Amino acid sequence: MRDKESSMQTQNPISQVQNAVRNVANAAAQMQSHPTTETLEGAQNAIEQAERALDQAQTSENQRAVQEAASQLEASREQLSEFQ
Numbered sequence: 001m002r003d004k005e006s007s008m009q010t011q012n013p014i015s016q017v018q019n020a021v022r023n024v025a026n027a028a029a030q031m032q033s034h035p036t037t038e039t040l041e042g043a044q045n046a047i048e049q050a051e052r053a054l055d056q057a058q059t060s061e062n063q064r065a066v067q068e069a070a071s072q073l074e075a076s077r078e079q080l081s082e083f084q
Contacts, residue, residue, distance in 0.1 A: 024050050053069075054073065
């Protein structure tokens with residue numbers, strides 16, 4: 001049972017990148033409603049994490065999901081560029 005629990009907790013590179021990109025989108029939305037230095041720093045940190053996750057996912061077999069995540073990340077970056 002322990003092996004089953006640990007395997008369920010482990011995320012694959014695709015789910016990691018999807019979660020990271022979702023965090024960037026959330027940070028962009030928060031930045032629009034509360035543009036502060038703290039929210040900008042949080043958004044920048046989220047972008048860095050998403051970029052690392054994208055790098056790790058490049059070897060994934062599901063390149064369509066990787067490309068979708070990259071496109072979503074770029075869209076969020078464009079939203080955030082208004083505040084920088």
